[in-house]
Amino acid sequence: MRPGRDAPVGAGLDGHRRPAADSYYGRPVVRAPSWAARDIAGYLFLGGLAGAGSVLAAGAELTGRPGTARAMKLSSLAAVSLSAAALVNDLGRPERFANMLRVVKPTSPMSVGSWLLAGYGPLAGAAAVAELTGRAPRAGRAATLAAACLGPCVATYTGVLLADTAIPAWHGARRELPYLFAGSAAAAAAGMALLAGPRAENRPAGRVAVLAVAAELAALRSAQAGAGLVAETYRTGPAGRLLGAAGRLGMAGAAAGALLGGRSRAVAALSGAALLAASACTRFGIFRAGLASAADPKYTVLPQRDRLAARAGLAAQAAAVRGLLGDGEVDGVATTNPGA
Template identity: 80%
Template sequence: MSEAEVRREGLAGVRPGREALFAPGVDGERRRRKQGDRPVPAESYYGRPVIKAPAWEPRDIAGYLFLGGLAGAGSVLAAGAQLTGRAATARAMKLSSLSAVSLSVAALVNDLGRPARFGNMLRVVKPTSPMSVGSWLLAGYGPLAGAAAVSELTGRAPRAGRAATAGAACLGPAVAAYTGVLIADTAVPAWHTAHRELPYVFVGSAAAAAAGMALLAGPRAENRPARRAAVLGTVTELAALGAARRRAGVVAETYEGGPAGRLLAAARRLGVAGAAAGWLLGGRSRTVAAVSGAALLASSACTRFGIFHAGLASARDPKYTVLPQRERLAARSGLAEQAAGVRAVLDDGTAGGEVAGPPPDA
């Protein structure tokens, strides 16, 4: 075994492959003296991700997010159509919701690997866990959506079918929204920084998708409520996603570049075009209604896949974890300095038992 002279700088004659990066709180002062005023790079040791990116398959999980929203919002439209006498639209939306929730659960089980794992999630009830709450929501919503569709198809037990339709409509908004809460309750920067807006994004996207399905599958004479829902859902989705981007800071880059940027740009164009065409011409032309409905469905799918890919991109790049943490620490430090200044002023004003007040001639 050969010997090498060990010096303070390292092994004599050996050039390291890369410079070790110090954490902000470890040897930070020494590094700042060495670098001057240059900012410390937002990297991790050896360029490895700070957090582990989700191992989910985009086709399964992003598809699960899209189909669950379509099913939940579709049940709400089905109940509304049934109450207002739009029988053909109600029938189409009941069948659509059953198909969507079935495919959604199949995608989830396929990603889990074994069907028994979904059953294992129903062994406990944990209200603080979005996954536990979502599993129980699906377990309750699925049979209701199925009963409503079967009753509609067979014509049997109409009262039970109407009750199942109402029950599915009550759970539908939660089914559409909880997936936004689920992914926001992770350490993935692009999702966690948007935890306030993602549920609204998902609800708006689900409403637009369900409205698109009603325009595509329902008759023209019954599609007025669907055209209104398409506009409302698209506006809600775009407003909430815009607010999430503005509040995300540097993490918003993951929503603007790469596959996520292309998908979200396509979602925006398809959503605006589909909602506008459906509102203006969908009541006059069956063809325009069907095309606008297809555009709304595609827009909702692009939104879910775009948000999914933004999350993966933010998890793989260390800077999207490091920089927001530094910004929060700097903000807390600034607030602490302001509080210390206020305390100093109050202490000076009340020294010796005197209370600071307005001048006598004020």
Template identity: 65%
Template sequence: MSTSEVGEGGVRGERPGREAVVGKGEHPRGGRRDGKRRRGGRGERAMVPDAEFTSYYGKPILNPPKWEARDIAGYFFLGGLAGAGSVLAAGAQLTGLPATARALKISSLAAIAGSTYALVHDLGRPARFHHMLRVVKPTSPMSVGSWVLAAYGPAAGAAAVLDVTGWFPRLGAAATAGAAVLGPVVASYTAVLAADTAVPAWHGGYRELPFVFVGSATAAASGMALIAAPRGENGPARGAAVFGTALDLAAVTLMRRRLGMVAEPYREGRSGRLMRTAEVLSVAGAAGGALLGGRSRAAAALSGAALLAASACTRFGVFHAGVRSAEDPKYTVVPQRERREALQQEH
């Protein structure tokens, strides 16, 4: 307890060192009362170290995606296979490769049916997909994607059915062209959809992720062509496999480099293993197809299977990387702090 008293003559019995210091706002023990100290006569330096970030009761800062990997990663993979397959099918038809064109049209129809089923299964009720078609919202990737799927599905279906049956050749050609026009959007819009979320590993890769998906989809469709098409018609597919693999690997490399610390989920854990497996299978499939696919039917089929598996691993790897980045608060807090400090230095 304090023993000092205040009277007419001032303060009596005060303890040494307890008097207030006025004039410069300095604390009696040195430094400033606000916890800062002057540096070289200019500016101030915080005396309190930066607080370590923690989440509330150990909870993630973001709500991690509750999607099932089988549904959403499968939806990503099958949609990419369908969209890129329609583009390659149209090219095969124009260049006089009917067997390749037919095989890719059939695979695109099967893939988009599987992709739609996976999406509807994740939504829980088929009516929810129908409800998304009630409005058109150009600023919403989900709205645009729903309408693209609604237009692409019938076009891909008509292209495959009319090719197999031989009915209405002109209508079949128009359906093939329509599916090819919408194919790149089907193959890439899911990347835009993922990047439009707050999930750090997805949102941070908004520049490269569409190229990752397009390259991976091209490799997958090329792999399907190597499996299903005659050996004499797989030349364009082998070239497309090399292109798709190069685009995929280059985009992944650039994304990891630019994301910095946020790229850790793409390198570590389950997602890291999937991404590394995808890289190995992609290179093996593209090299095998380019070097041996034109000589051996078995080599072409094995290379195609490797490319399909690589594309699936890429999509599942991206999915799990996003979930992991949302679960760990550091991938949200540290980039925000770095951006804030960079802005402070600029001003």
């Protein structure tokens, strides 16, 4: 129904006055992305697992841990393949991904990420194939090291991609999201190493898990502290439950993996599964928080009003200072009133 010309200003379709933080007839100010949670949140998780896994694979190979290196090479190939499949499924047609490779735009996280995937995928595949077949070991090692160089970018560029949108929860945490995704990806890779690697080689993975979970929790807390009102979306609803579960699973998995992962194969497997689940919960929680912030107009309207009020306050203070100093530079030294 369309309101008539006599509809009172500020009233909704039901005749009640809209709240101060509401939008035009209660409609969202920012359009929520049409991404499917299973595809895109899964893509975020699997890409992080693949990229960080390649870093651990290179480290394991260089330090004489062949069982862990083999497990991480194979898991990284599987993860990046599933990640690409999830992305293509969300795009609808495979050629749409190919179309993103028609140009190179350094200012676009999507363009940079597409080229990162296009370069990283074959390297991860070559490293895994060389490991499985035993042929061309030098080429396989070179591919392993090259994939490890691109791995951190693959694991974190999705955080930059989300931060570059207008979704309040993601844009409000734009400084912390890449670090949060880096910690989450490292925790997932450490979990895979504990789950699939030999028990005798688990000690470094347990240490990585502790550092990764600590970094992830610190980045999440910093993001919530700096996001203001939008931080509510990280603490409440489905996103709050997922992120809370991620924190508990991550701490339990890291503690068990570091303390007992090298002694018991069962404990190592359980801690690895907990770390993988924690990383997945983090990605799905961040995704859900973004959708929640886009659906409620207050997370767009109220922060904007706060920023406008803050600017108005600064302008008033500057005007008051100019009135005291007289005509001249406020930040400089020279004024028209030498006594001032």
